[in-house]
Structure formats: C-alpha cells, structure tokens
Amino acid sequence: MLFDPKPKESRKDLFDRENELMELKNSIEQGPLITLCIGVRRSGKTSLIRTFMNEYRYPSLYLDARKLSDYGYSRAGFLRLIADGFNEYRGLVDKLKDHLKKIKGVRISQIGIEFEYSSRDVSFSSILEQLDRYAEKHETIFLVVFDEAQELRFLSGYRRLDIRKIIAWSYDTLHNIKFILTGSEVGLLHEFLGFSDPESPLYGRVKNMVTVDRFSKEKSLEFLEVGFNEIGFSPPKEVLETVVEKLDGIPGWLALYGYTVAQKKRFDVLEEVLEEAITLALSEISKLKKYSELYLYVLRAIAIDCNTWKCIKNYIETKTGKILANARLYYILKNLENFSIITKENDEYVFLDPIYREASKRL
Ligand SMILES: Nc1ncnc2c1ncn2[C@@H]1O[C@H](COP(=O)(O)OP(=O)(O)OP(=O)(O)O)[C@@H](O)[C@H]1O
Ligand SMILES: [Mg+2]
Incomplete structure (x- = not known):
C-alpha cells in the first residue's frame, strides 16, 4: 500500500522512483565502491534502498x-549489528556458511550467526574479506548498506x-564489495x-551520489491520487491541492496524510496530520536543547523570517541579553545545516521542510 507508514520494501509500494532505482543499479554495477x-x-x-x-x-x-545507540558504540555493539544484518534473512547465513566459518570467533547455529564478542579475531575486515571471496566465487557483488551511517x-x-x-582499506584491496551509505543527517x-x-x-576516494528529491507538485498530486485509488477513495482535487501545498512534496508527510484518511475515513484530516507531523518534528528539534539553548533561539528566529546572519544574531542577543x-x-548554524534542518540560500537561512518551520515557531 502506497500510504503504509513504514519504509517501503517493494516496487509495487514505491511510487515513482524508477530513475533512482536505475541510478542505484548503475552505480552498483559500474560505479565506484x-x-x-x-x-x-x-x-x-x-x-529506495530497501x-x-x-x-x-x-x-x-x-x-x-541507529541500533548502536542501544547495542553500544563499541566493537561488541557493532558486531551485534552485523549479526542482526546476517540474521535478518534466513537464507543469507546458509549461503555464506562455508565462508563465514573460516572467521575465527564466528559461531553458526540454528538461530543464525553469532560472534564471540570477546574474540579479538573477529574483525569487520575479516568478515568483508570472506564476503568478497563469496562474491568473487559467485561472480556477483556483495552490498554492504549502512542506513543512518552518520551514527557510525x-x-x-x-x-x-x-x-x-x-x-578505505576495502576500497584499495577488495573488488567485489560495494557500500551504500545513507542517513537523515546529510x-x-x-x-x-x-x-x-x-x-x-576516505579523502580523495571516488563516490557516487544518488539523490532522493521531494516530489514535484504534479507528482505529489499523482502520488495521492494513485494511493487513494488503491484503497478505493476518491477525494476532491481541491482538497488534494491544499494538502500538497502544505506538505511541500515530502513523501513521508504525504503518505502520513493518506494513511490518516484511510484510518479515519474522512478527508478533512490535514490539520490533524500537520499537528502530528509538527509534534514529531518538535520532539526531534527539542532534543537540541541538551546541547545548547542557542539552537532553539536560532530556529525560532529563522522560523519568524529573521533569517540573515545579522538578524539572527540581534534576535539572540536581545532575547538573552548577552553578546x-x-x-x-557559526557553529550552531553549521550544525543545523548538518542535521538537515536548515540550508543557506543567497545569504539567508531557510528551513528544508515547512513542518520544521512550524515546529520551530513553537519552541
Ligand atoms: N516513493 C515512495 N512511495 C511511497 N511511499 C513513500 C515513498 N517515499 C517515501 N515513502 C513513505 O514516506 C515515509 C518516509 O520514507 P523513508 O523512511 O523511506 O524516508 P527516509 O528518507 O529514509 O526518512 P528519514 O530521513 O527519516 O530516514 C514512509 O512512510 C514511506 O513509506
Ligand atoms: Mg531513513
């Protein structure tokens, strides 16, 4: 279902990403590591990646x-993450069994793969080496995908x-491993x-980039139309136009709108969806307070269109009474850009997503 709120896993549920799928394929087959x-x-x-x-x-x-925040940002936590990756698909460990058995400290049982976390012999590079050999033997490419890779x-x-x-070592040494890296904090x-x-x-190493853009206005409308058609709803065009305008082509929010309509069986849920999206965004940006209250002041300033360097600085100095x-x-603004919350356009700071702007007004 197009409006399923979970990340999509198959082409039939993924709207309009044929070009991006093709770009990924080309990049994996012919592009750099x-x-x-x-x-x-x-x-x-x-x-897209799933x-x-x-x-x-x-x-x-x-x-x-992200699982590392639970498993621990340590060698043991990382190995547990890798074990999860192997064990997600039952068939994978079976296929790779002969190769994985060669790594010291690896145990293969009914439930899948386990690592002896204390063993210094289990290293990510020894795992990659075996995956590379498997791929070479089967004349294929082994993909290692890190989602939310900034956490690493x-x-x-x-x-x-x-x-x-x-x-970098893999780049220089192995020939059949490819990495896909993605994350929400670009x-x-x-x-x-x-x-x-x-x-x-990784300095100077070649990489390829596949960009997943928001939908254009036309694509957003089509996404909603196709999605509603799929679940047997036919909303008035004007309603959808307002939805697209408010949600600015961001697939996640459009899907949330469709999902909410499907749940509540009425179309006038835009306000509720906006509220939910804003609450989600607010909970995320509020976490920045633990680093510094200044993040909140900066976001609030930009949200009320005080978005030049000078205006933001004046705003904060007036509010805090301090120089x-x-x-x-500079540090605060750079970080907000790094977190993919704002961007700089012609010397003005603007939100990447209107939902985050609304949320920032409430800080
Ligand atoms: N092309 C698409 N077709 C259908 N649904 C989509 C599409 N793209 C995104 N979605 C929906 O939007 C939501 C967000 O998608 P997803 O989690 O893949 O985005 P993301 O870019 O990884 O987000 P984040 O930055 O939070 O990690 C999910 O509900 C997903 O089902
Ligand atoms: Mg994601």
Missing part, C-alpha cells in the same frame, strides 16, 4: 546504525573502530565520511 544516497528527511531514502535490495537481489547486509562516527575512538579506515554524513577532508581516511560570539553562532 561507495554510493551515497542523500535527500531531505522523510524523502524516501530508506524505502526496495532496491529486494528487487535486485544482490547478496547484501542491511545495517541500521561515534564508534571511532581509542581501541574502537574507525569504519572509514576499513572502507551534512553530518558528509562531515563524517570526509571525502574532501585531508584528515579523513553572542560570531564563532559560536
């Missing part, structure tokens, strides 16, 4: 790095893991990977 999938929040990055994995059926590992940055540190180094992802940062292990150092404001 690393493909980045980028796009604003809720644009459908996870859906569908791609299911449709094209390369042997693959899907790893959602917390893994590096003393006696921990720098995934970038292992990717700036952080770029910063972490550091393709143009001489300090980064704000330029470096501090």
Whole structure:
C-alpha cells in the first residue's frame, strides 16, 4: 500500500522512483565502491534502498546504525549489528556458511550467526574479506548498506573502530564489495565520511551520489491520487491541492496524510496530520536543547523570517541579553545545516521542510 507508514520494501509500494532505482543499479554495477544516497528527511531514502535490495537481489547486509545507540558504540555493539544484518534473512547465513566459518570467533547455529564478542579475531575486515571471496566465487557483488551511517562516527575512538579506515582499506584491496551509505543527517554524513577532508581516511576516494528529491507538485498530486485509488477513495482535487501545498512534496508527510484518511475515513484530516507531523518534528528539534539553548533561539528566529546572519544574531542577543560570539553562532548554524534542518540560500537561512518551520515557531 502506497500510504503504509513504514519504509517501503517493494516496487509495487514505491511510487515513482524508477530513475533512482536505475541510478542505484548503475552505480552498483559500474560505479565506484561507495554510493551515497542523500535527500531531505522523510524523502524516501530508506524505502529506495530497501526496495532496491529486494528487487535486485544482490547478496547484501542491511545495517541500521541507529541500533548502536542501544547495542553500544563499541566493537561488541557493532558486531551485534552485523549479526542482526546476517540474521535478518534466513537464507543469507546458509549461503555464506562455508565462508563465514573460516572467521575465527564466528559461531553458526540454528538461530543464525553469532560472534564471540570477546574474540579479538573477529574483525569487520575479516568478515568483508570472506564476503568478497563469496562474491568473487559467485561472480556477483556483495552490498554492504549502512542506513543512518552518520551514527557510525561515534564508534571511532581509542581501541574502537574507525569504519572509514576499513572502507578505505576495502576500497584499495577488495573488488567485489560495494557500500551504500545513507542517513537523515546529510551534512553530518558528509562531515563524517570526509571525502574532501585531508584528515579523513576516505579523502580523495571516488563516490557516487544518488539523490532522493521531494516530489514535484504534479507528482505529489499523482502520488495521492494513485494511493487513494488503491484503497478505493476518491477525494476532491481541491482538497488534494491544499494538502500538497502544505506538505511541500515530502513523501513521508504525504503518505502520513493518506494513511490518516484511510484510518479515519474522512478527508478533512490535514490539520490533524500537520499537528502530528509538527509534534514529531518538535520532539526531534527539542532534543537540541541538551546541547545548547542557542539552537532553539536560532530556529525560532529563522522560523519568524529573521533569517540573515545579522538578524539572527540581534534576535539572540536581545532575547538573552548577552553578546553572542560570531564563532559560536557559526557553529550552531553549521550544525543545523548538518542535521538537515536548515540550508543557506543567497545569504539567508531557510528551513528544508515547512513542518520544521512550524515546529520551530513553537519552541
Ligand atoms: N516513493 C515512495 N512511495 C511511497 N511511499 C513513500 C515513498 N517515499 C517515501 N515513502 C513513505 O514516506 C515515509 C518516509 O520514507 P523513508 O523512511 O523511506 O524516508 P527516509 O528518507 O529514509 O526518512 P528519514 O530521513 O527519516 O530516514 C514512509 O512512510 C514511506 O513509506
Ligand atoms: Mg531513513
């Protein structure tokens, strides 16, 4: 169902991403080792990748790095994440059994793969080596997909893991492994990977980018029409036009509207959907307060169209009664860009999503 609120897993539920699927395919088959999938929040990055994995059926590992916040940003937490990736599809471990058995500290049982977390022998590179051999033997490509890959940055540190180094090593050594990296905090992802940062292990390595854009106005209308048709609803065109205007072509919010209509069996739910979307966005941006109250002031300023550097600075200084150092404001704005909340257009800071703007007015 097009309006299912979960990330999509198959082509029949994924609206209009044929070009992006093709771009991904070309990138995996002919492009460099690393493909980045980028796009604003809720644009459908996870859906695109999950569908791609299911449709094209390369042997693959899907790893959602958010789980590390639960498993721990440690070697053991990372291995648990990898084990989950293997165990997600029953057939995968069976297929790879002979190769995985060669890695010390790996146990294969009825439930799937387990790692001896204490064993220093289990390393991500030894796993990749075996996946590479499997792919070579079967004349295929093994895909390693990191969703929310910006989270991997917390893994590096003393006696921990720098995934970038292992990717760089894989880049130089292995020939049948490809990485897809995506995340909702695009700036952080770029910063972490550091393709143009001489300090980064990935500096200068070639990557490809697949962008998942929001839908155009026409596509948004078509998305709603096709989705409603699928569930036997026929909403008036004017209603849909208002919905598209308010939700600005962001697939996640459009799907939420459709889903809510399907649940409540009426069309006048835009206000409720906006409220839900704003509440979601608000809970996300409110978390920034624990880093600094300044984030909230900056967001509030931009939300009321005080969006030049000078205006934001004046706004904060008036509100707090304190002088704000330029470096501090620069840091806060840069981070908000990195989190994919705002962007800079012609010297003005603007929200990427009107929902976040509305949420910021309530901070
Ligand atoms: N092309 C599409 N067709 C149908 N539904 C879609 C499409 N793209 C996104 N959606 C829906 O929008 C919502 C968000 O999609 P998804 O989680 O894939 O986006 P995302 O870009 O990964 O989001 P985030 O930035 O939060 O990680 C989900 O409900 C998904 O089902
Ligand atoms: Mg996602």
